[in-house]
Amino acid sequence: MPAVRAVFISDVHLGTPACQAERLLDFLRDHPSDYLYLVGDIIDFWAMSRSVHWAPAHNTVVQKILRRARGGCQVVFIPGNHDEALRAYTGLDFGDIRVAADWIHLTARGERYWLVHGDAYDQITRHHRWVAVLGDVAYNALVRLNLWLSRARRFLRRPGYWSLAGYAKSKVKQAVSFIFDFEDAIAHATRQQGLDGVICGHIHWASDRMIDGVRYLNCGDWVDSCTAIVEHRDGRLEVVGTPALHGAGEAARPEPPATQRPDYPLPAPQPMLLSRSLDPHPPPRPFDRS
DSSP states (O other): OOSEEEEEEOOOOBTSTTOOHHHHHHHHHHOOEEEEEEOSOSBOHHHHTTOOOOOHHHHHHHHHHHHHHHTTOEEEEOOOSTTGGGGGGTTOEETTEEEOSEEEEEOTTSOEEEEOOOGGGOHHHHHOHHHHHHHHHHHHHHHHHHHHHHHHHHHTTOOSOOOHHHHHHHHHHHHHTTTSOHHHHHHHHHHHTTOSEEEEOSSSOOEEEEETTEEEEEOOOTTTTOEEEEEOTTSOEEEEEOTTTTTTTSOOOOOOOOOOOOSSOOOOOEEEOTTSOOOSSOOOOOOOOO
16 A cells, blocks of 8 residues: 555746756655646646756656556646646546646545645745746745855764755745735635635745634745645645755644544545635535536
């Protein structure tokens, strides 16, 4: 039996020098699962339009995901803004991988989580794309500088891992959170749909917290913090990865208690479209292949 029930990853940014593909491969080998969700920005077409850095490990990541899909793992790919070109293929299957605009994942506890990359709730990405592109270039520069700093720290035998990009993110997050409150916006949209929680990516900030009765989880990224979300066999959801980075600056929250559920097999996760009505109790609908 696979080690965990489901794995959720986002913001891998294949095709860039900052992508930590080798660490992702180690993580995937250690976490076989029934479900694998790719929650956006897996391939960075934005960066590749400027220059391409496609290392052999990047090919291995793609091959690893394809092998898992062929081996019976249900793989769903939800494109983000950096791989938004693939949104044109929503509803299609490629090598046993389903491409979807968004998805509903039903945990072993019967809780419903909305899977969405999240760029639609980032006001900068939606309305000021040039600022987003400029910020992307600056962030990639910080990550590359951080690689040199890490080498220097190892040479000087400095203990631990310190992330310049993570430090900058924490300061920027504090400075602009009152203007562009991404987390509150996406939690509000989740609550409108009558769901238990949301699992997203986009902002490269791993998190697990309650926002007005909605559980908000962010996968983090695989360019700096190397974090992901897993669902254990009992339905517990957990942020996993580099302990020193994920959830930095946020108080740990207790795991919500399991609720009583009927003792019969749960249905498979159901797809869901962003454009549908925000009825808090919508009827189930089949996947739109049009």
